[in-house]
Amino acid sequence: MSLIKKTVAYLCVVSLLFFGAVSLVTGEEQPSEVSDRFSDDQADRAIEYKINSYTSPEPNNSAAIAPREIPSGFELAGQTDSLELYIGEQMQSFMIKNKRTGYVWSSVPDEKWLKEEKLNEEWGSAVRSPFLLEYFDQNAMLKRGSYRSLGATTESMVPVPGGMKAVYAIESLGIKFSMEVKLENDSLVVRFADQDIVENGSGKLASIQPLPFFGAVRNNEIPGYMFIPDGSGALIRFQATHPRYDQAYEGRVYGMDYAIEYSDLWAVNEQPILMPVFGLTHGVKQNSFLGIIEDGKYSARINAYPSGVNTGFYWVSPKFMLRYPYFQRTSKNMGGFNTFQANRNQEDRQVRYLFQSGQDADYVGMAKAYRSYLNERGAISPKQGSDGNIPLNLEMLGADKEPGIIGNRIIKMTSFDEAEKIVDDLRGRGIDNLSVVFTGWGKGGQNGSNPDKFPVGKELGGEKGLVELKNRLADKGVPLFLYNDYTNAYGSNGNFRPNADGIRTAGNEVLQETYYLWVDQESSSDLTVYFINPKVASSIAAKDAERFGKMGMDSVAIGKTGRLLLSDHHPQKRLSRKQSAEEYAKLAGALREKLDNVGFYTPNEYLWPYTTQMFEMPMYSSQYMFATDTVPFLQIVLHGSVDYFAPPANYNANPKEYLLRMVEYGAYPSFKVTSEPSWKLKYTLSNYMFTSYYEDWKEEIVSTYERMNEALRQVQDATIEQRNMLDWGVVEVVYSNGVKIIVNYRTKDVQYENRTVPGMDFILAGGE
Template sequence: MKRYIILSLIVISLLMIISVYGYETDIPAEETAESTDISSEMRSENDVLENMECVLENENLKLYLKKDEDLFALVNKKNNYIWWSSPVNAGCDENATDALKSELKSSLVISYYSENSSSVSSLKSAKDADISYSSDGNSLTAEYDFRKYGINVKAEYSLGEDFIQADILSENISENKNCLVCGISIMNAFGAADSSENGYFIIPDGSGAVINFNNGKINAKQYSSMVYGDDMTASSEKKAANSEKISLPLYSIVKNDNAVLAVIRKGDANATLNSAVSIQSSTSYNKAYFTFTVHEKDSYYIGSEENPITVCNNKKNNNDISLRYYILDDNDISYCNIAEKYREYLLSELNVSAKDCLKSPDIYIDLYGGALKKQSVLGIPVYQKQCFTSFSQAQKLISDIDAENKAVSFRNWTDDGIEHKTDFSGSPSETLSGKTDFQKLCEYTENKLYPVSENISFSSGNGYSRLSDSAIRVSGSYSEISAYDYAYGVKDKFRKKYSLLSPSALSRIYDEISENYPSENISLGKSLSVLYGDYGKNYTSREDMKNIIINCLEKLDMNILAENPNAYALPYIDCITDIPVNSSRYDIFDYDIPFYQMVLHGIVPYSCEPVNSSANTCDMLIKAAAYGSALNYDLVYSDVSELKNTEADIYFYSNYSNINQDYQLAKDIIKAVKDCTITAYKPLEKGFEISYSNNVKIIYDGKNYKMTDSNIKH
């Protein structure tokens, strides 16, 4: 009898435990059965629009809503063209699975991390959310309640003169502790084009690239790239393929003599741009969209390099999301029209000021001073400072270049730079011949010397320690920057590792630079081109780092040169180097365009990437000249054989003797178009045709590496 009573009590206790805790820890599996689909029959756009409610309107635009389908329609009142948040016939797509149909039909898609399964899954608003709407006449608020998952998101939609804007405040993203929101895509199918439509996407990868709708590249990898480049904290065990980054937070869709320019106003540092063409996307639609990271993820390996473990940071990126879609309706939509619209945005919204480009340099020279090199002293290997270009040798290199208007950046010119420590002292290295020769070099360059202070990776010293000032990965380990073996692409264990500097240390370093620098000019090198977080006790998201940098630049009262900087830095920069002349040339791309150059030319002076660093210097030189770029070269005075087994060996190409010959070829074009904007660009079978606002036209024959120009006096 006692045994039955004890068993009964155990069963009752188990039932009570399940009833109390079971639903709190369980996460519903994604439903596989599709809910009743009220849009599964083919219908016309006009039929759908007739059954929609106008919720917002201004002089130029009307926003309609179909509440029961999670569907928006933006009507351009000038020509009655309709931009849909989702394809009206997404439910009829024979090439899409039920899950992808749901994604196409959703105005909000969420990826979430399940702590129980250590996996990432997705939720679609059209299928998984209860949506409620409210309007105050000026904006529409949509509340997406993913009740089963404990996730709730509020988005606000509003109209401007020529745009629709979608905003999500960080405080309006709530979540269950067991379901962490990793990413959010808002209007992920806006402007999606079906397989019968003609048009293209402009992707700001490198100089810029075009993806034609339905280009048949179904076996190519879909495009997905973080805005401003990958997060450096999560360093890979193997070297990634060389690629360009996205420096401008935008993309464009062009179809039927209409275009939309999507621009991120807030949250750009945590955004990823995605694009795919029909069939390749596993649907019948071509689409491009942004995904915004809310919780950072990382992967690490235990034992083997197979089946990595995914971890998600519990701390949310407390950054708002704001995405704006500009509507363009010119009958002659072109790359330059779209670039002009973004240029207007930079000037009016980001307060970028137009520089005096007529006085800008024709040539930029980047000199490398010194590095640590392992030497044998009494049979003991020690690292010693070695000079590759002294200040007096730099003057000789510069004097040998015929161009009248030159700008010079000088990296590793201090002992701290040579030793790879945080570099803010502004004290010229005696190894390079010291302060007196440095001052002579400044005078010789007529105040166009830009000493470099980069401060991305470092070794302990100068009050900064690996233990307290290193960025921390999501996995909890210290983030390190390693050199890779040239032959095998794996981390080179025989090279020094450096720590990645925490963004929280930047304010202090910039204050030191302001106090100590011996010049009113400074090159910040690649430091305005990279972005990363610190996911340890000094938690700093990429967006936080962006804001830290902006605050630092606002206080830095100096003339600033930067290498291929990110868009948020443009208001503070006087000249730019290392603008790419190509995209990453991914298989999905159809051809390159100089979109970055179209945006900036005539506004901010810039140069191409180092001509002598290119495997095809002829192609680089002619493209740079045609794109109106100043020329750029990396140089050292020593024989490049001296660079072996130092961190400077990446400049193996830096003995170059054809600069004057290159300049004679390009100088007339560079001078002729300095302060002009690019007004037209036409791809040709083996080249391109480009026009400027002063009627200069240049045709590049890429097959024979020939360039012809008109209206230029030689």
């Protein structure tokens, strides 16, 4: 893609952030009262508080939701201390009863709603089915159906511990597969064993959606919302009146697989999905569940349908992808044909449902449940000993290259000596906890010759200068992270062979992208970017770790490799997305074994166990039309376990509002700077760094840090336990150590427990 597209997309996002806003919702105890409510002052009711980059106050719906009756045809199939599982005829429907509250969750909507909805035959069958399917017919056409519409039968049912396993047969397609539904450790588990899939007919499975209408709600017959892990997190509230949406939400867990799904690689503004989770609430503070995709997550999607797309129901479910369609080229002039993967992704598929009730029945309770789940499995662990000032992330660009009359020339932006001067200047201004990431340190600068990084750029001070910088910063207690990328290769550098070592698409083409300068559409070949096979990347990282160790370098920061997950269809080196993720985990493990610190930019959940710091974590959702709220689900999961930094503050269009969001989300500040003025990058691929000059930003860096340190230094090791929306634009965040941070995004002052929270400001309460 052209760099101009990339830059325009980036600027669009920045512009959207100008209109961004805040989030809040009720917590475990009664939220504090706030006076000066908007209802009495329409002039202060700014429209930005009501858009979906904020969180809405919860409506006053205190009436308890009556539980459904379990029909006589359902049989008890399993139970735990808190749950009972009931199965309908031929395992076509399921009900879960919470023994403590009496509330009942069902895989089929209430019969009264079904009669009122007057669905057509296709959707009338779908809402009563235990699964939805997509399949390819003999003409490679993708078709859809359900248990009922496809004329499926339940061939057999056998008991398993805690539940039942059924084998479903679709005779017309020659397809059979099993679905296991059981209770396990006070959760509901739905599992598909890959070894039980039989495809002996004309149909080839493309996807399976289990229990698609589990907990579905018609319009707003029950108050509540769906949760989707879009960016920091988003809600889709149940509403009586709404637009008739054209599309549902279909989120790709861990992003798009460009090796098999076509897209302009950079023309995507949507926020990433870093976690394989989703959720649904029936009455805030009454009943909710969190779904966690455990197996098959690397090729899974999360589908959330708002009322108005095909039916009047809100419903959310996982979608397991078994095969993908693709275009097979047969000539250079784009001739070819549509086909699909001959071999399905061979892995088991499993989703686990965790249920919440009472004060934990909302998205905060879901996030806390997921946090506990990850802690139990060692993916994250509580931090301890962070009793000083908060960290500040400073990313410095060493150099990049620009095209010259003969070849390229290096544009030096920050030498190693200049980097130390910047650090010393900030330390002299009172910032003593710095985390420095140095990019563009190798030959050719930031967009030089990856994966061949060495020698260290002589324009910056060479390897000797880099080692001296690391040692001098270490003496000051400042870690120096060297930026590395194990995803992209620039041309055929460092013995990288695109045909052998690069990722292949499903059509057996080498996956590549070309970066263009604004002024140079005829880019030189070294700006052609290939994608490194994950096994090759793991080998490169292991060698790098050895060399870094010999140099005395102890910290690295990994770029795209943390969030971009691709399959590889090379005939001799095939890798599924699961296998690629496993290779990246090996890569991260090898680095952690040799180095003290491994930071990742926007890492997917499978890399969290290896991550000591997280950079550029999402602070917003994608703000789709059907999403009603943005929430910090991701931050509630992570706070108190790992240091995470917001995207650079000097690239946000509304720094004052952004500071408040960082404070509210518990995210530490970061800045991207250079010692030389930004205009020198005009003819480089780093020209998106249009405001990086340190001299322009040093005062802002210090003032931002001081304000944020005032708020967050007391809660560095604490977890977020409540997030209460007190009014439009006023939020209370409650931490496990009793500290409360009250953020007021409004322009007017508000009163909180006999204290004033100034407009566009925050205060602290509680704690020691």
